[in-house]
Amino acid sequence: MTHWIVAPIILPALVAPFVVLTARYHIGIQRVLSVAAIVALIAVAASLAWQAADGTTTLYQMSDWAAPFGIVLVADRLSTMMVLLTSVLALFVLLYAIGSGWDDRGRHFHALFQFQLMGIMGAFLTGDLFNLFVFFEVLLIASYGLMIHAGGNARLKAGVQYVLFNLIGSTLFLFALGSLYAETGTLNMADLAQRVALIGPEETVGIRVASVLLLLVFAIKAALVPLHFWLPSSYSEAPAPVAALFAIMTKVGAYAIIRVYTMVFPPELDSTAGLFDVWLLPAALVSLALGMMGVLAAKKLDRLVAFSVIGSMGMVMISISLFTPEGIAAALYYIVHSTLVGATLFLISDLVRTGRANLDLTPQPVIAGNALTAGLYFAAAIAMAGLPPLSGFLGKLLVLDAAYDSALLVWIWAIVLSSSLISILGFARAGSILFWKAHSVEAGEDRDFGVRPSALSYVAVGGLITLLAAHTILAGQVHGYTTKMAAQLFSPEPYISQVLETPGKLSKSKEGDH
Numbered sequence: 001m002t003h004w005i006v007a008p009i010i011l012p013a014l015v016a017p018f019v020v021l022t023a024r025y026h027i028g029i030q031r032v033l034s035v036a037a038i039v040a041l042i043a044v045a046a047s048l049a050w051q052a053a054d055g056t057t058t059l060y061q062m063s064d065w066a067a068p069f070g071i072v073l074v075a076d077r078l079s080t081m082m083v084l085l086t087s088v089l090a091l092f093v094l095l096y097a098i099g100s101g102w103d104d105r106g107r108h109f110h111a112l113f114q115f116q117l118m119g120i121m122g123a124f125l126t127g128d129l130f131n132l133f134v135f136f137e138v139l140l141i142a143s144y145g146l147m148i149h150a151g152g153n154a155r156l157k158a159g160v161q162y163v164l165f166n167l168i169g170s171t172l173f174l175f176a177l178g179s180l181y182a183e184t185g186t187l188n189m190a191d192l193a194q195r196v197a198l199i200g201p202e203e204t205v206g207i208r209v210a211s212v213l214l215l216l217v218f219a220i221k222a223a224l225v226p227l228h229f230w231l232p233s234s235y236s237e238a239p240a241p242v243a244a245l246f247a248i249m250t251k252v253g254a255y256a257i258i259r260v261y262t263m264v265f266p267p268e269l270d271s272t273a274g275l276f277d278v279w280l281l282p283a284a285l286v287s288l289a290l291g292m293m294g295v296l297a298a299k300k301l302d303r304l305v306a307f308s309v310i311g312s313m314g315m316v317m318i319s320i321s322l323f324t325p326e327g328i329a330a331a332l333y334y335i336v337h338s339t340l341v342g343a344t345l346f347l348i349s350d351l352v353r354t355g356r357a358n359l360d361l362t363p364q365p366v367i368a369g370n371a372l373t374a375g376l377y378f379a380a381a382i383a384m385a386g387l388p389p390l391s392g393f394l395g396k397l398l399v400l401d402a403a404y405d406s407a408l409l410v411w412i413w414a415i416v417l418s419s420s421l422i423s424i425l426g427f428a429r430a431g432s433i434l435f436w437k438a439h440s441v442e443a444g445e446d447r448d449f450g451v452r453p454s455a456l457s458y459v460a461v462g463g464l465i466t467l468l469a470a471h472t473i474l475a476g477q478v479h480g481y482t483t484k485m486a487a488q489l490f491s492p493e494p495y496i497s498q499v500l501e502t503p504g505k506l507s508k509s510k511e512g513d514h
Contacts (some may be wrong), residue, residue, distance in 0.1 A: 005060040005073045005225040008083050008121040009042045011037055028380070030110040031098050037114065038091045042405035045087040049080040053481070055488060057498050059127075067127065068188035074127040074499060078332070081126040082255055085336055086248050088467070090117055092460045096347050097241035099456025100354070105150040105239075112149070115142040116135035116245065123252050127499055129180065129187040132256065133173050136221070139249065140166050141254045146242040147234065155439060158237035163232035169220040176213035179206050192264045202269055211265050211272045215280070218260075224280075224317055225287040228310050231317030232294070235309065240350030243302075245479040247342035250313050251335050257320055258328060262489040266321050281321035281408060285415045287313030292419040294299055295426035299358040301352060304430055305345040308384050312338035312421065319399045319418070322406055330398035332482040337391040337471055341383040344464040348377050351461065354435060354453045361430055363437040368452035374435040376458075378484035379465050381427035386420045393474040396420065400477065 015037040023029035050073055051058065061358035062071040092112065096102075103109040119138030126132050139378040140163065147159040159324040181187055183206040196207060223231040231250075235243045260423025298304035301306070316338060353359055355367030367373065379390070385478040396416060403412045471478060488495075 003060070004044055004048060005058060005064070005075050005125065007088070008041060008048075009118055009125065011044070012121070016036065016106040016111040016118070016281075017023040019114070020108060020111045024411060027104050031103065034094055034110040034113065035091075035098075036089065036118075040116070041222070042087040042091060045080065045084040048075050050078050051075070051086045052080040052477050057495050059498050062242070062511055064340045068191035071131055072188065072499055073125045074495065075125065076495060077481070077488055078255070078259065081122045081332070081336075081481075081485070082251070085122050085339060086103045086117065089339060089464075090245065092161045092463045092467075093241050093244045093343060095463075096350075096457050096460035097138050097239075099454040099460060100241070100350060101454075102239050102241050102350075109144065109357055112142050112145040114181065116146060117169055118142075120248060120252065122320075124255060126447035127189055127445055129177060129189060129192070129260070134230035135443065136173065136252075137170060139252070140170070143246065143249065145240075146245075147238045148272070149242060149293065151241050152237075153340065155237045158233040162230050164232040166220065169217050172220075173214050173217045173489055174311060174375055176217060178461060179213065180209035182208055183210065188262065190496040193266075193496055194500070196264055198267070199381055203372070205269070211275065213263075214256070214260060215275060218253045218256045219280075219283070221256070222313050222317060223253075223310055224283050224288075225290050225310070226283075226311065228287065228290075228364070228454070232303060232306040233312060235306040235346070240346050240353070243305075243346040243439075247339050247346065250309065251316075252334060252446070253341055254316050254320060254331070255312070257317075258331070258489065261323070261334070263329070263492045266490075266492075268402070276321045276323045277407065280317065281406075283412060284314050284317035284321050285408075287311070287317060288419050289314070289415050290422040292426065296429070298426070298430070299361055301361060301430060302346075303348045304361070304426065305342070305349055309338075310347065311385055311423065312342060312384065315396065315399060315416070318412060319402060322402055324401040324405070325483070325490050326357075327399075329479065329482040329490060330395070330402045332485060333475070334395035335390075335500070336478070337468070339397045340468050340471065341380055341392065342463055344376075344461060344468070345384060346378045347443050347457075347461045347491040348380055349466070351376070351453045351457060354451060354457075356434075361431060361433045368472040369432075369458075370435060372458060373453070374431070376461050377431055377435070379468075381431060382466050389426065390474060391468055394472060394475045416469065 015033060019030050019033055057150060058075040060073040104322060119142055123132055124134035144159055144163050147162060148155050157196045177187060184192055199207060220227045237247055272348055288311050291307050291314055294307025295304050298307055315335050316331050319327045319334060349359060351373045367443055381390045383390040387397045400413060400416060403409055406412060
């Protein structure tokens, strides 16, 4: 018997209060404990991902209560990949926070960071919609504390806006759960899949309402237009390491759509017909276009990065809204890419902030560490814009290839290609102002404003760039794995039978066993 499935949730949940109670005033001890916990988390996540790589689905029943009555955690290819991605991202973000000193600018950064990880890991591993709601709330509470870390009126205002908008999402989530429970009597995802499939076409009103509400909730989390208003201010005003960690939070919404709508509301279900091709796909196309126009129009670097995140989520949601195995496989490849490059750009914006008076896109004196920071920005901008040879280019090719059978093929190709051109112009404009036109300032000005970022800060950003390069070099293997993942998602019978039919605290099933 193993308890490793619950470890990604329990480990940060134990470290956070331990840090507060025993090392509250000792930042050095907090740093050691946080880094050690995340290294352990990466080891556990890698082990779970390796176990799931052959198609094995592993079930853990909390307190030995069988589904659908008890809380269950389920580890399959999708959930373990997202857990591993979060763990690796968290390590580099934490190293940057330590190197830049952001963790020492306010109280309880490390404890809140761990609670944030707990919520993210729980959302990826849970097999129950109500517990997904619970972990969403853990995310909301911890993320608000991190967002207002180090204080400031602008940060507080953005944090309040972020909380209010997400509380609306939480309210809609409760309404959706109430509708589902009233119709089916359960909130376990595997049990829901079986019961929803048995509901006749004439009795699907409640299910239709619940499916639409759930899609709205997950679209809010994914910052999909027109539900994206909370993201630009929230992410641009948050401390850079916090915004970098938040790069994975929009992917929680995308993950939830993939998980719930491939299992509970599959494409052949009449009660949810039209949700993706009629509503989600147009919204995703508008999100991509609006996000990249925001990149071109941004007057500050942090706002530019925030809008690029909206655009990248539009790209992810275009692929998801195709709702085919090819589309989901491309979306999963692009999720990894966009998470890494979004976090990288937020950290690079802080490198610029360290050596500059502000992040306004206006010519100013040359910053400290200009050449190295410019090189990192150049690499990250290429990746986000989707230029070869990095993974953004390959990811967009996969999405375009998956769209061949779509009725909106022409629109998809036109918007993806034109938005790529717009993003190239936006990033080129910003880079020119920040790093090239800086040499054109008056000779009498101080040409080395601020201090040079620490070596550890550069190591953290360089590590994320290295991961992007690896994601490009191993694109064939990664896409092959996401293709298997998509096939597993569209054939959920082993997952469902594993959750509902196997007694005992821990059990495993493998593709082809059912």
